[in-house]
Amino acid sequence: MPLPKHIREYVERKLTDYRTKRVPKHVRDRIKVGFQIRGNSVTLFEERPHFQNPSHWIKIVVAQFRYNKHNGQWSLVDADPTGIFWA
Secondary structure: OOOOHHHHHHHHHHHHHHHHHHOOHHHOOOOEEEEEEEOOEEEEEEEEEOOOOOOOEEEEEEEEEEEEOOOOEEEEOOOOOOOOOOO
């Protein structure tokens, strides 16, 4: 189920602002923060050059949030059976 339009627009504004403030200008060519919205989930990730091959960028998932349309609340996905959201 996709996010309601007004929630999606809010998330896009907030996370665009967050990634602009999070990464200092002098390292933006080496570190990027991004997000992906899919259905009712928002995944926050970091991108940086691979240490052995700097021309290849890798994506590191930082967190995933899920929106519950029934109660209007967000949850942080912390169940991590595959180790993708290592703590």
